[in-house]
């Protein structure tokens with residue numbers, strides 16, 4: 194993105210002006226959940242909670258794909274990657290996510306061929322260049338990464354590759370929002386929706402949620418001014434007792450979203466129940482490969498069914514991801530759980546709430 198354009202969204206005077214407007218209209222405490230871990234990191238990095246009136250409380254949502262990939266699937270990835278004829282490929286963050294007994298880094302240290310890639314299409318190239326090996330890509334993520342993962346399957350098919358598969362852990366935002374709002378312990382009074390997810394999916398899925406739960410939802414970007422604007426619009430609605438869906442990220446997001454990307458997702462994936470790490474199974478909250486693409490499903494290709502996942506009993510990441518607790522309420526935070534020695538995925542990921550608190554607030 195253009196540097197000048199970006200600097201406008203970090204302009205301290207513009208941000209302060211909007212903060213002053215929030216101060217003028219706010220009359221009572223409000224709890225706002227930013228769904229995306231990227232927004233959590235921006236809030237912590239730029240100290241936005243500190244410049245907003247104390248009535249605004251952020252709680253942090255489950256929008257970190259690395260954090261919510263189920264322990265069973267991490268263990269499954271570890272087992273597949275440990276097999277001798279496999280090249281296991283993944284985004285870098287996933288290598289340090291703790292499984293029940295080890296992570297993918299440990300597999301690599303023990304001689305496994307585990308490689309970091311920046312795109313699933315890189316994994317397809319590795320499969321082309323290594324026809325004697327099974328090449329597996331760890332296809333994690335929300336709606337944002339699904340189009341590229343679907344494209345990788347289509348490309349492998351077009352190339353006639355028989356040695357490429359993906360281990361799928363796709364999750365979807367709207368069912369998670371519904372699950373959080375339906376919980377008896379819900380504290381969320383408004384959502385900042387994740388701008389990049391909406392760039393792909395649009396925001397046509399959100400008006401029924403806003404109407405059913407009487408909750409404002411504002412599609413929000415990732416720069417400081419984007420987030421302050423999202424907060425401003427939610428506070429205006431909350432103070433007026435409204436519950437609409439608004440788009441505060443219109444330079445990127447349209448109501449319909451990217452129809453071509455949605456079509457590719459629909460061609461390759463279908464909706465399934467999905468287990469979220471620390472949260473449990475949310476009905477119809479994920480995507481799996483359609484039956485016609487089953488030969489590209491690593492889950493079918495490798496016999497790794499006997500998995501008994503064992504989470505650290507100290508880790509409260511599930512409660513953090515649902516907005517019930519903050520990272521500093523975890524007794525392990527910053528002591529026995531650090532980015533160098535993480536007990537849970539939220540301390541690993543560049544979008545994890547515990548990592549954000551550790552990086553930006555421990556010294557504050």
Ligand code: SF4
Pocket residue numbers: 507508509510513520523524525526527530531535536537538539540547
């Ligand atoms: S600080 Fe570590 S142990 Fe505590 S919730 Fe976060 S990831 Fe889990």
